[in-house]
Amino acid sequence: xxxxxxxxxVDDELIIRQSLSDWLAESGYEVEAVEDGFKxxxxxxxxxxxxxxxxxxxxxxxxxxxxxxxxxxxKELPVVIITGYPTVDSAVQAMKEGAYDYIVKPFNPEEIDLxxxxxxxxxxxxxxxxxxxxxxxxxxxxxxxxxKSRKMQEVLVLxxxxxxxxxxxxxxxxxxxxxxxxxxxxxxxxxxxKCPFVxxxxxxxxxxxxxxxxFGHEKGAFTNAISLRKGKFELADKGTLFLDEVGDMSQNTxxxxxxxxxxxxxxxxxxxxxxxxxxRVISATNKELEKxxxxxxxxxxxxxxxxxxxxxxxxxxxxxxxxxxxxxxFLTKYSIENKKGIEFIDEDALRLLMRYNWPxxxxxxxxxxxxxxxxxxxxxxxxxxxxxxxKGKPKEVLKSSVADHNLSLQEIEKRHISQxxxxxxxxxxxxxxxxxxDRTTLYNKIKKYKLTKPA
Amino acid sequence: MLCFLPKKIEMRFDYSSEILxxxxxxERAFDLKRNQYSSxxxxxxxxxxxxxxxxxxxxxxxxxxxxxxLTFVFGQAQLNGKAAVVSIHRLRQEYYGLPPNNRILLKxxxxxxxxxxxxxxxxxxxxxxxxxxxxxxxxxxxDVKEDKFCExxxxxxxxxx
Ligand SMILES: [Zn+2]
Ligand SMILES: [Zn+2]
Numbered sequence: 001x002x003x004x005x006x007x008x009x010v011d012d013e014l015i016i017r018q019s020l021s022d023w024l025a026e027s028g029y030e031v032e033a034v035e036d037g038f039k040x041x042x043x044x045x046x047x048x049x050x051x052x053x054x055x056x057x058x059x060x061x062x063x064x065x066x067x068x069x070x071x072x073x074x075k076e077l078p079v080v081i082i083t084g085y086p087t088v089d090s091a092v093q094a095m096k097e098g099a100y101d102y103i104v105k106p107f108n109p110e111e112i113d114l115x116x117x118x119x120x121x122x123x124x125x126x127x128x129x130x131x132x133x134x135x136x137x138x139x140x141x142x143x144x145x146x147x148k149s150r151k152m153q154e155v156l157v158l159x160x161x162x163x164x165x166x167x168x169x170x171x172x173x174x175x176x177x178x179x180x181x182x183x184x185x186x187x188x189x190x191x192x193x194k195c196p197f198v199x200x201x202x203x204x205x206x207x208x209x210x211x212x213x214x215f216g217h218e219k220g221a222f223t224n225a226i227s228l229r230k231g232k233f234e235l236a237d238k239g240t241l242f243l244d245e246v247g248d249m250s251q252n253t254x255x256x257x258x259x260x261x262x263x264x265x266x267x268x269x270x271x272x273x274x275x276x277x278x279x280r281v282i283s284a285t286n287k288e289l290e291k292x293x294x295x296x297x298x299x300x301x302x303x304x305x306x307x308x309x310x311x312x313x314x315x316x317x318x319x320x321x322x323x324x325x326x327x328x329x330f331l332t333k334y335s336i337e338n339k340k341g342i343e344f345i346d347e348d349a350l351r352l353l354m355r356y357n358w359p360x361x362x363x364x365x366x367x368x369x370x371x372x373x374x375x376x377x378x379x380x381x382x383x384x385x386x387x388x389x390x391k392g393k394p395k396e397v398l399k400s401s402v403a404d405h406n407l408s409l410q411e412i413e414k415r416h417i418s419q420x421x422x423x424x425x426x427x428x429x430x431x432x433x434x435x436x437x438d439r440t441t442l443y444n445k446i447k448k449y450k451l452t453k454p455a
Numbered sequence: 456m457l458c459f460l461p462k463k464i465e466m467r468f469d470y471s472s473e474i475l476x477x478x479x480x481x482e483r484a485f486d487l488k489r490n491q492y493s494s495x496x497x498x499x500x501x502x503x504x505x506x507x508x509x510x511x512x513x514x515x516x517x518x519x520x521x522x523x524x525l526t527f528v529f530g531q532a533q534l535n536g537k538a539a540v541v542s543i544h545r546l547r548q549e550y551y552g553l554p555p556n557n558r559i560l561l562k563x564x565x566x567x568x569x570x571x572x573x574x575x576x577x578x579x580x581x582x583x584x585x586x587x588x589x590x591x592x593x594x595x596x597x598d599v600k601e602d603k604f605c606e607x608x609x610x611x612x613x614x615x616x
Contacts, residue, residue: 016523016524019524023522026580027590028579105524107524107525108525109525113590
């Protein structure tokens with residue numbers, strides 16, 4: 001059976017609340033009635049409603065305030081304003097602000113019946129739409145990797161393809177782009193998924209420790225080796241070994257790693273027994289390995305061993321369209337983790353997130369959302385919950401431009417315009433707004449200083 | 456003239472029914488400003504006169520009824536409750552400037568009585584315009600519907616009786 005449409009009645013008159021609720025209940029609607037705007041907003045936050053019937057004239061928050069606030073929380077929620085004859089003008093005003101309709105007390109049954117029927121019929125359509133959107137969300141999500149952008153979709157196709165094979169994979173991308181998630185996704189969709197996924201960060205450990213970490217050691221192999229210890233290669237047998245920050249590996253470790261990859265066997269440090277393993281290696285780096293090879297800091301032969309299949313993970317600023325999806329994902333995650341009922345992020349906050357440059361990529365975004373969820377006092381995230389780094393870009397830009405006292409006025413203008421453009425992600429309208437010049441002037445200056453939008 | 460009603464009610468709800476003595480309309484039910492009677496007040500009054508052995512009771516009244524949010528109502532019922540009321544005021548042809556017609560009036564009355572009693576059994580409005588549980592916001596819609604429950608409402612009603 002279909003779910004009953006849910007209607008919230010907001011009116012300060014008890015008799016209106018009662019008679020409207022009773023009457024609507026006869027039509028099989030699920031009705032609740034509250035006497036003021038604050039309670040109404042509480043209800044809107046708590047539950048899903050198909051329609052809000054709000055009295056225009058109320059103490060405290062009036063009907064229009066309630067509507068504005070409710071729409072901030074749930075943009076699509078239809079609001080019908082209840083009004084008496086003397087205040088029809090304000091009700092018309094409410095229509096301009098987004099009310100679905102207004103009805104004059106006492107209602108003509110034909111009129112209110114029609115208004116409600118239309119809304120409910122429309123709502124059913126909207127619901128199907130929301131379902132579609134959730135479907136899309138599922139489609140754009142592969143394990144924990146989220147992205148509908150073309151670049152991410154390409155990455156995911158590659159992930160699915162290489163997962164089936166046994167080949168060595170090199171994942172390249174800036175730090176915080178989620179390289180380990182990609183590696184895990186490959187592992188968990190591969191035939192090795194039932195066996196271990198073992199991760200090692202090559203940057204975190206000094207050379208000798210890294211070697212013992214990778215290959216293990218026998219008891220007494222060195223001063224602190226009080227007992228036998230299996231290395232990650234052994235632990236990852238039949239599974240996947242993920243070598244993070246592989247570009248930070250010393251020359252010696254590189255040589256050892258190459259040997260294991262070629263011979264598929266090794267000895268523990270201080271041991272003589274040859275240990276055979278079947279391990280798939282996925283490595284990752286935020287450095288340009290090719291460049292390191294040219295500089296002879298990374299072995300060319302190892303590079304080719306690791307780089308059988310290469311996956312380039314794009315930085316977040318090159319896939320900004322994924323930010324809303326990611327935000328929603330982290331919001332849900334940290335809202336649950338912190339037992340908070342954060343439901344959404346408001347438009348202003350999202351706009352700031354969309355235009356920020358994200359040098360720390362998805363990890364930085366995740367941290368920002370986690371922090372916002374922790375500090376949030378309301379049930380949504382607004383600009384107040386965002387850190388200054390995300391919010392205050394244009395102002396800081398101004399400071400840094402003028403800090404250098406050896407610049408000509410023209411040079412300062414050029415730099416400042418360039419930075420504002422960058423900060424606004426080349427949104428000409430927004431940049432012109434910040435600079436307080438019109439768009440034509442801005443275009444002329446872009447031409448004059450030969451500023452170009454980064455690819 | 457109303458003796459057809461008990462039979463009709465028995466047919467639809469499978470309970471026996473009878474017509475009781477007339478009762479007066481309480482003064483407090485009248486709203487001077489609206490020149491109408493509060494159907495909620497009248498329901499309360501009807502409840503006071505309900506015999507103990509009655510499962511449901513429905514009042515028939517000739518004055519115009521209202522509830523505070525609506526300009527008028529043809530009738531009102533306590534959803535899942537005991538009492539209901541139907542006004543014949545707007546069921547008469549005369550109200551619409553037409554010559555009186557008892558046959559039409561009784562037909563409309565029968566539908567509205569079944570409809571309001573349906574509410575007391577917990578039935579809610581039905582989207583089927585031919586079903587007696589369809590919400591009629593105008594006399595036209597009352598005339599369109601029949602005095603019986605549609606198939607799906609019949610099933611629901613069976614589970615509620
Ligand atoms: Zn009804
Ligand atoms: Zn029906």
